[in-house]
Amino acid sequence: MSDQHPILNHLLSADPLSENAIEFLLGYKEEDDLVDFKLTLDPSSEKEWIEIVKDITAFSNTYGGYLVFGVKDHDKSIIGLSDEHSINLSDINNIHQKINRFIEPHLGNLRSKEYIHDDKKVIVINIPAAKGITHIISKDAAFNQPSGKPKVLLHKGTFYVRRSASNHLADARDLDSLIERRIDQFKDVLLNRISRVVEASKDSEVYILSKDENDPDNKRFIIESSPDSIPIQGMSFSVAPEKGEEKVAAWTVISSGNAQIIPPLNELWEWYGNRLELEIPEKQRLAVAQFCMWSEVPPFFWLRGIRAQDIQNLVLDTINHRKPGTSLKVTMVVASFLGKSFYKKALIALGEYQSKLSRAMQSYPDTGPKNAHCKLSPKANQSNPEFRIELGENMEKIVQSVDSNKNKHQPSAIDRMTALEIDIYLYAQDDKYA
Numbered sequence: 001m002s003d004q005h006p007i008l009n010h011l012l013s014a015d016p017l018s019e020n021a022i023e024f025l026l027g028y029k030e031e032d033d034l035v036d037f038k039l040t041l042d043p044s045s046e047k048e049w050i051e052i053v054k055d056i057t058a059f060s061n062t063y064g065g066y067l068v069f070g071v072k073d074h075d076k077s078i079i080g081l082s083d084e085h086s087i088n089l090s091d092i093n094n095i096h097q098k099i100n101r102f103i104e105p106h107l108g109n110l111r112s113k114e115y116i117h118d119d120k121k122v123i124v125i126n127i128p129a130a131k132g133i134t135h136i137i138s139k140d141a142a143f144n145q146p147s148g149k150p151k152v153l154l155h156k157g158t159f160y161v162r163r164s165a166s167n168h169l170a171d172a173r174d175l176d177s178l179i180e181r182r183i184d185q186f187k188d189v190l191l192n193r194i195s196r197v198v199e200a201s202k203d204s205e206v207y208i209l210s211k212d213e214n215d216p217d218n219k220r221f222i223i224e225s226s227p228d229s230i231p232i233q234g235m236s237f238s239v240a241p242e243k244g245e246e247k248v249a250a251w252t253v254i255s256s257g258n259a260q261i262i263p264p265l266n267e268l269w270e271w272y273g274n275r276l277e278l279e280i281p282e283k284q285r286l287a288v289a290q291f292c293m294w295s296e297v298p299p300f301f302w303l304r305g306i307r308a309q310d311i312q313n314l315v316l317d318t319i320n321h322r323k324p325g326t327s328l329k330v331t332m333v334v335a336s337f338l339g340k341s342f343y344k345k346a347l348i349a350l351g352e353y354q355s356k357l358s359r360a361m362q363s364y365p366d367t368g369p370k371n372a373h374c375k376l377s378p379k380a381n382q383s384n385p386e387f388r389i390e391l392g393e394n395m396e397k398i399v400q401s402v403d404s405n406k407n408k409h410q411p412s413a414i415d416r417m418t419a420l421e422i423d424i425y426l427y428a429q430d431d432k433y434a
Helices: 019-028 045-060 084-091 092-100 172-198 244-255 265-272 284-295 306-321 329-336 342-354 369-373 384-401 412-427
Strands: 033-038 065-069 111-117 120-127 139-144 149-156 158-161 166-169 210-213 222-223 230-232 235-236
Touching: 019 065, 019 111, 019 120, 045 065, 045 092, 045 120, 045 158, 045 166, 084 092, 084 111, 084 120, 092 111, 092 265, 092 306, 092 342, 120 265, 139 158, 158 172, 244 265, 244 284, 265 284, 265 384, 284 306, 284 329, 306 329, 306 342, 329 342, 329 369, 329 412, 369 412
Parallel strands: 033 065
Antiparallel strands: 065 120, 111 120, 139 149, 158 166, 210 222, 230 235
16 A cells, blocks of 8 residues: 555554544545444444454454544535444444454454544544454354344455455455565564664674574574573563663563563562662553563552553453463452443453452452452551551562572462552552542
């Protein structure tokens, strides 16, 4: 696609749902390979949800794009949405669940935004282009016709692309285009990494990559001169980090929300032990909190002062992108501090995993999250400041029990439970996340 496409600059910008981007879309008045206008979506209609699966996967498998709701299809006039339809289309977690029933791999990066134009509500959904994957229909999808006879709209094993302002089942030429885009994406990543070395200043240290002789499949390479290399699934990579802040920054970039690639347990506990000395920005604190939720390490210190909406998004992302077998108990403890309504939404996002929670955690705690998940309290005649100091000392002992030299990468289960309670008592904001 030409870089001159008028929508592409908005689609690839830092905020593809900015006010300028949405106003541009509403004035565009034309459907093409990057935008589709729709009057509304009936949340009770299976047929309409199946059609949305086509739309979203077609955009994702091609260049990405926008779905704009509240606009007439034929003349592109802005009609607006009812409050009910606006609420349904703003629930991006529900949209993920509806479309992921029929596709593999699952989508988890859609964004939805309500916008008021001339007192009329519209919803714009942003669909990023898939990178390195293709979303394929994983099972047949059918709806019941008025006659009662089912009609299959999606067939297992097929996939859709966006072409000529509509969705198309992929054919041979689409496969060729898809392969070409994959090659271009790979070239961009490779050339970007090469340029970083070429453009490095003369006094910078450049490490030489070499093949790991113990890996016959040529999937592992090492940086020869760095004893502090960070192990990652399938390869070893090093930024030779010297400070805790550098390690956090490196892991934040490396992982990018991928539960398959997260810091070792002992690293997370070391960061927690040094939490008062580490100076890291909010984005990295959110990343560390997510690492902790996936690893059953206390997360609340890292969430101090962060907006409730950002924490809600983080919790849902942690659920949707968890590694199989990952415990989500700590994640749901965090969810409980975000209010009863959000906790119900998080339970729905869990899907079948909900049954693995304890009975007490399968509903919002009536006594409040702090009372439900933290049983700590000062002794008689002990002031709150004295008790907080004591808790800090107890936490330090738990952190110090981790010793990677003795292959003890995390505290015992009892100590982990105590550490979470201490973290809740000291840092959880019982009534300030809403």
